[in-house]
Amino acid sequence: xxxxxIAVVDYGMGNLRSVSKALEHVAPTQNVLxxxxxxxxxxxxxxxxxxxxxxxxxxxxxxxxxxxxxxxHAAQNKPFLGICIGLQMLFEHSEEGDSAGLGxxxxxxxxxxxxxxxxxxxxxxxxxxxxxxxxxxxxxxxxPHALWQGIEDGARFYxxxxxxxxxxxxxxxxxxxxxxxxxxxxxxxxxxxxxQFHPEKSANAGLQMLSNFVNWLP
Amino acid sequence: MLAxxxxxxxxxxxxRVVKGINFLELRDAGDPVEIAKRYDEQGADExxxxxxxxxxxxxxxxxxxxxxxxxxxFIPLTVGGGVREVEDVRRLLNAGADKVSINTTAVLNxxxxxxxxxxxxxxxxxxxxxxxxxxxxxxxxxxxxHGGRKATGLDAVKWAEYMVSLGAGELLITSMDRDGTKxxxxxxxxxxxxxxxxxxxxxSGGVGNLQHLVDGVxxxxxxxxxxxxxxxxxxxxxxxxxxxxxxxxxxxRL
Numbered sequence: 006x007x008x009x010x011i012a013v014v015d016y017g018m019g020n021l022r023s024v025s026k027a028l029e030h031v032a033p034t035q036n037v038l039x040x041x042x043x044x045x046x047x048x049x050x051x052x053x054x055x056x057x058x059x060x061x062x063x064x065x066x067x068x069x070x071x072x073x074x075x076x077x078h079a080a081q082n083k084p085f086l087g088i089c090i091g092l093q094m095l096f097e098h099s100e101e102g103d104s105a106g107l108g109x110x111x112x113x114x115x116x117x118x119x120x121x122x123x124x125x126x127x128x129x130x131x132x133x134x135x136x137x138x139x140x141x142x143x144x145x146x147x148x149p150h151a152l153w154q155g156i157e158d159g160a161r162f163y164x165x166x167x168x169x170x171x172x173x174x175x176x177x178x179x180x181x182x183x184x185x186x187x188x189x190x191x192x193x194x195x196x197x198x199x200x201q202f203h204p205e206k207s208a209n210a211g212l213q214m215l216s217n218f219v220n221w222l223p
Numbered sequence: 224m225l226a227x228x229x230x231x232x233x234x235x236x237x238x239r240v241v242k243g244i245n246f247l248e249l250r251d252a253g254d255p256v257e258i259a260k261r262y263d264e265q266g267a268d269e270x271x272x273x274x275x276x277x278x279x280x281x282x283x284x285x286x287x288x289x290x291x292x293x294x295x296x297f298i299p300l301t302v303g304g305g306v307r308e309v310e311d312v313r314r315l316l317n318a319g320a321d322k323v324s325i326n327t328t329a330v331l332n333x334x335x336x337x338x339x340x341x342x343x344x345x346x347x348x349x350x351x352x353x354x355x356x357x358x359x360x361x362x363x364x365x366x367x368x369h370g371g372r373k374a375t376g377l378d379a380v381k382w383a384e385y386m387v388s389l390g391a392g393e394l395l396i397t398s399m400d401r402d403g404t405k406x407x408x409x410x411x412x413x414x415x416x417x418x419x420x421x422x423x424x425x426x427s428g429g430v431g432n433l434q435h436l437v438d439g440v441x442x443x444x445x446x447x448x449x450x451x452x453x454x455x456x457x458x459x460x461x462x463x464x465x466x467x468x469x470x471x472x473x474x475x476r477l
Contacts, residue, residue, distance in 0.1 A: 018344075022319050026294045058344035119421045124224065131423045131446055133346055133392055137226045137268055137476040161226060161476045163268075163299060165346045165392075184225060206299050206321060208263070 010035035012049035016066040027205035031216040043075035052079040056090025061102035087199030111173035137161040160210040162202035196223040226476045228268035228447035252455040263296045265461035274304030286318040293319025326351040327368040340390025350391040354379035383416045398428040405431025413443035433467040
């Protein structure tokens with residue numbers, strides 16, 4: 006069997022082409038496999054866990070394909086990158102459909118409060134939070150996380166989401182943005198990194214992050 | 224803080240980018256993949272492709288173009304034009320589109336918007352609204368379909384609210400009085416819709432200079448501004464547009 010360098014977890018929720026194309030672009034010699042087979046995820050060197058749509062549907066479809074254990078195992082054992090709902094699902098609970106998550110991390114997923122969010126000019130802030138926002142890197146040790154290498158602090162990444170994660174333990178926060186209040190947009194622990202924004206759609210900054218991931222040796 | 228977006232729009236027919244005036248008189252503006260790459264290099268925040276082919280004969284061609292662009296350009300891509308069924312949405316997403324824009328079908332069959340949003344998520348469903356100012360009506364702007372040829376009797380502001388309630392994650396508002404005229408966006412129309420809904424709106428139709436982009440954000444309340452001809456014919460680069468907006472106090476990605 007051909008070695009799987011990077012498995013992109015496919016649980017039937019929408020389009021994974023963007024993620025796999027961007028990975029192939031930064032790692033042309035590596036075997037990127039979009040898969041819904043738990044064995045592929047177990048065998049892969051690295052795992053990317055993307056997601057879009059509604060979290061309750063994502064969890065249901067993940068379970069329907071028997072992928073839950075493989076994803077949790079990968080999240081605890083090998084270079085793992087969660088993206089968007091792939092970040093949110095790692096937590097215990099989401100306000101979206103009052104849904105239980107995978108519980109890899111303690112904490113919740115909350116919705117932006119549409120009613121009273123305004124920018125500095127008094128304009129109403131829209132939900133979904135859609136577009137390019139600055140991501141500020143937090144440092145929990147003396148040197149920046151490997152996935153931030155070559156990326157300016159405050160670089161803009163592309164977001165589209167209405168929910169955001171609130172980790173119980175803020176020490177896992179590796180990056181944050183403001184809309185208008187500060188929210189966690191990247192988490193890191195050991196072999197795992199997960200982001201709310203879409204590196205695969207974030208032009209050079211995003212490609213740099215994906216390139217960092219495919220070369221990461223945690 | 225979140226940046227206001229600049230979205231170059233590529234009207235595509237028979238595999239080429241074209242630009243018309245008031246939806247008519249098409250002029251050839253070039254190869255879509257080349258143009259998409261150029262805009263990406265200039266710092267475009269997203270790209271929108273509108274398939275303006277009247278018949279469905281060349282749909283395959285557009286899918287091929289989207290596939291090509293998506294493997295070379297890593298910013299969000301929106302595709303619209305002739306989207307009739309949930310299956311069309313799926314095909315476009317699989318080809319590499321990140322969002323799909325629905326226009327005429329939303330009017331003919333609003334449930335399709337709801338079904339598509341439920342299946343793929345609101346984040347990838349854009350409803351495009353072509354509106355025109357009307358006289359002697361209970362409302363100011365009316366929704367038109369079929370590339371602007373058919374009146375619907377619908378109030379554009381109420382229609383916008385309804386589409387959001389069905390799951391539209393973003394609205395693309397085109398003023399048909401302004402499209403191709405270069406006299407600026409219809410800011411009162413955009414402001415009325417932006418204030419009425421919680422989702423982002425994209426202003427479209429009428430951009431002739433960079434001040435129009437600034438006005439679209441500051442006066443019209445647009446979250447993103449879409450333009451075609453000022454970029455296609457090299458009058459301005461996306462970078463110049465962003466520098467001008469920043470100078471005028473608008474947050475942009477530079």
